[in-house]
Amino acid sequence: MSEQQLREEMVRYARSMFERGYSSGGAGNISLKLPDGTILATPTNSSFGDLVADELSKVTMDGEQISGQKASKEVLMHLAMYRQRPQCGGIVHLHSPWLTALSCLPGIDPENALPPITPYYVMRVGKLPVVPYIRPGSPLIAEHVEKLAAEHNAILLANHGPIISGKTLREAVFNAEELEETAKLYFMLKPFGMNTLTQENVDELNATFNMK
Numbered sequence: 247m248s249e250q251q252l253r254e255e256m257v258r259y260a261r262s263m264f265e266r267g268y269s270s271g272g273a274g275n276i277s278l279k280l281p282d283g284t285i286l287a288t289p290t291n292s293s294f295g296d297l298v299a300d301e302l303s304k305v306t307m308d309g310e311q312i313s314g315q316k317a318s319k320e321v322l323m324h325l326a327m328y329r330q331r332p333q334c335g336g337i338v339h340l341h342s343p344w345l346t347a348l349s350c351l352p353g354i355d356p357e358n359a360l361p362p363i364t365p366y367y368v369m370r371v372g373k374l375p376v377v378p379y380i381r382p383g384s385p386l387i388a389e390h391v392e393k394l395a396a397e398h399n400a401i402l403l404a405n406h407g408p409i410i411s412g413k414t415l416r417e418a419v420f421n422a423e424e425l426e427e428t429a430k431l432y433f434m435l436k437p438f439g440m441n442t443l444t445q446e447n448v449d450e451l452n453a454t455f456n457m458k
């Protein structure tokens with residue numbers, strides 16, 4: 247895809263997520279890797295609802311601004327994910343309601359906030375480790391993400407929201423949708439208890455499907 251097509255794709259997916267309540271106001275940020283290895287990111291304080299393709303921020307892998315409006319204050323967090331996952335082509339950070347609620351829940355397992363309740367969640371994400379609360383925009387978030395990203399395509403920031411990657415932006419959005427739906431199911435089931443997949447089920451899925 248050309249840079250122009252990728253810019254338009256970012257605008258389109260952002261608007262789609264905005265319209266479905268995955269991010270409201272100026273919350274969240276998105277990035278993708280351009281063919282020349284630089285990163286296209288949403289500008290800070292922009293809304294997913296009305297991004298303009300020509301105003302998107304372009305930065306180097308060192309975080310240096312090349313063009314467009316000032317990049318998201320979470321760009322270091324995105325760059326940490328790209329560094330650790332060379333296969334990664336797109337990233338979304340959301341304040342989507344079910345995952346953000348999960349990120350505030352007492353007693354969540356820091357190694358995996360969401361149990362394996364459905365096969366598709368296991369195929370697309372599998373495990374969701376949690377980074378302790380750190381103020382948005384702090385370079386410390388990037389340090390935590392850097393440690394987890396080689397092994398995990400999605401990470402939950404406590405009392406904040408998820409960061410989710412994919413081989414392309416389209417795949418990152420699909421992974422985000424699956425993760426948000428799984429968090430919703432988790433809250434629906436929690437009052438009743440739930441059957442989860444066994445380790446054997448998880449191993450079979452990981453051996454059969456390679457979506458991460």
Ligand SMILES: O=C(O)[C@@H](O)C(=O)COP(=O)(O)O
Nearest residue numbers: 273274275290291318319382
């Ligand atoms: O929660 C925050 O403040 C940021 O993580 C965020 O979601 C929006 O920041 P910008 O991308 O700088 O607008």
Ligand SMILES: [Zn+2]
Nearest residue numbers: 274382406407
């Ligand atoms: Zn945020």
